[in-house]
Amino acid sequence: MKKTIYIVLIMLFPQSFLFASTSGEGETDDQPGIKLVNYVKKADRIDRKIVDHSTFTVLQQEFQRPQDVTLACLSCHTERHTEIMSNNHWTWDRYEKLDGRGEVSVGKKNILNNFCIGTSSNRETCTRCHIGYGWKDETFDFSEKENVDCLVCHDLSGIYKKEPGNAGYPFEGINLNVVAQSVGSPERANCGICHYWGGGGNNVKHGDLDMAMNDCSTEIDVHMGTNGEDMSCIECHITENHNITGKLYALSSENKNRVTCEQCHTDAPHLDAVLNKHGYRIACQTCHIPVYAKANSTKMWWDWSTAGRLDEDGNPIHESDADGNHNYLSIKGNFVWDQNVKPEYFWFNGLADHYLITDTITEIPVQMNTLDGAYSDKGANCKTDGCSKIWPVKVHRGKQPYDVINKRIVQVKTFAKNKGEGAYWKDFNWDESIQAGMDYVGLPYSGEYGFIETEMYWPLNHQVSPVSKSLTCVDCHTNSTEGRLAMLTDFYLPGRDSNAWIDNIGLILIILSFIGVVVHGALRVIKRKNCLHD
């Protein structure tokens, strides 16, 4: 007996270590033991104002023009404009290497999307989100330092606003003294004014960047929640010399200058080794952003083909859905919005391809920005420094105008201040607007347009949920068609996949052996007298 106990102890001893190392993960929302590097917790942060701009006489002058503020800034921060002028926020011209296609500009200046289509020929209104003053056409001087708009990013007064359709100038009558004296490090509202509102409305584009995040709970965003760590954008998007880290693949192609979860959480943030191993092939975001557009809806579908329906008086129409989101606008067509959306999942290795305005259509739906990656992109096959991982993505689908003969997505002139300039939003004439847009970019238009389905991919990074809301094993490891990875079928996933032959043959063998023993046993019982010899 003693011997048995010893053997049992010897058997169980190593297991206790295994158990200790794999269990006991601190899965509480407050996560007291969470592993962090390169980060100062809110409780330990010292928020001390080291400079008070209101004391500077150069900022107490009567500013006539916003450019005068810029010049005042540069009178102390003398060389900062050179940093700004090499920044994409200024150039809108981002030269990146497309896999197998050489270096091209995929900046906002050139690239097409399936929202408002493109900025070319519409600069005057699009440049409301340009960090400069006066970019209304191609005459804009990118080397003129007074054109830099310091205030849109550094205003902390909250009263600085750029005017729609006015080439990046602020509204008339804003007290620029107050604004100029308020400046400091950008807060989330400074970034948000463009990054929340891209595409012409709150949370239209990203789905995970919403004005609600200016003041949200940790349920919406575990990092930015004002009841939690209250992190601003630049806590993660670390910026030095105006080089803002982080980028999104709507306008990027290369695997560089990215912001990662790992920069604070390391590449082994879990206490459970199995979970850490998942990180080799699964982006943190996949499990930790189970849904997006948590506070407000985001646009999922944009159909330009229905645009142009006017009321009896020839005026544009607005129609809204039950949640108060526009579902029809004469100038833009039909929309579908959605809230608390489950992402779609794709392999992604940090490289993206883009539909360029000079490309011809080869597939439907047209892929506006293809995320590169596959299960097989791993090990020696890795295209980048890490293998492809599964990413959560918002896919924005829509229909947009294209040149039926030339097989090209077309640039459309949508904006003008006045009727008769060929802008669709004023004249509702596709032919004229496409012609004007294509003339602007110097490309031919056959004169025959149609509408074609397009898809655009927005990898998700924000609105990280508390741990209690993260995906669990069976969200993916399930053979249900509702499984998160039900569509990502280029690899064997335990719990989801099986070989029907093996399963069926296995089941048949089990049933046959069971029937076999039952019949055999029954026969023995029937002939009990014979079979139980004593």
Next chain:
Amino acid sequence: MKIYIYQVFERFWHWMQVLLIFALAITGLEIHGTFEIFGYRTAVWIHDTSAWSFLILIVFAIFWHFTTGEWRQYKPTMKLVKEQIEYYITGIFRGAEHPTNKLVYNKFNPLQRFTYLGLKILVIPVMGISGLAYMYLNYPNQGFQLAGLDIVAYIHTAGAYFLIVFVIIHVYLTTTGHKPLSAIIAMITGWEEVDEKGARAMLADEMEVALKITKARLRTNGDKSELLDEALAETEEKLGVKKEEKFRDVVANSGAGYFRINRDGIYEEVNKAWACLYKFETPEDVIGKHYSLSRTEEEFEELEITFKKVLEGETIPHGEVTRVCQDGSIGHHTVTMTPVMHNKEIVGVEGFILDTTARLLAEKELLENKIRLEQILAERDGK
């Protein structure tokens, strides 16, 4: 009659395997997506932990099999395969005898040998290797890795189904022993109930091994007893054991009964085989008792004389004696006694006994056959 057939480690090993295979099968099917019981994460943890426990158990088991020589139990043989298959297909319903008997030194029937050997050298290694590949060769970006999990998973799943089928049939076949539960009870207690024929076969089996061990010992000691040697040779011949066959190096459960009696005639030590021959459950049941308990009266007197002679310093091959077993049955054995020395004084008597019941039975059978043969011949001649 009961025989001690499974040792402690063997039983522990077996039941750990039961536990682990059940845990692996249930959690494995949950991971496979067949059903939900523990929750996926817990299932994975149990599966991984069980798998590692199994590997540790296998290391222990391999060590045990080689140190005890028990691996020989798995040497495949074609002898009686047909008979064993026929028994399961038809014989068992007719109430036929088992074609093979479960013996301490030959526990498995030929089908079991093939099946268990197959499990040990094919199924378990395949499951282990595919399982380790499943765990470790899928994720890393460096070094050797699998193109995908599919093939490994298919192999692992197929193996799992095979093992489930094995378990169903295996559990069922345990009921085909002497009594429906005797095989399972044997795996719990170590003692298996067998029928008379089985017991006799077991005795012969133990004898065979005992003979060899005794012989080996005598040779090394150079302490050869002529009478014993003769008895050994004779019994060997009767049992059909070939002399040139290699001695089995089985030490445990020595077939020769060993005993030590002190000056007062009290048993101080006996080995398992001795207890077995006298049909005691354990040696402890005998120790402390007087040696008269296992003798007929007239034999006791005769033995008393020998005993005294030995105490005076003689080594005496007493020859054949009759023993009264625990259950009252009578057995026969030869006994050799030598004095036990301690500090140059004789403190008791020790010796070993060698069962001759089988020899006598064989002789009897031979005689019966002879008589029957004569009868047959006489009948034929009569015609």
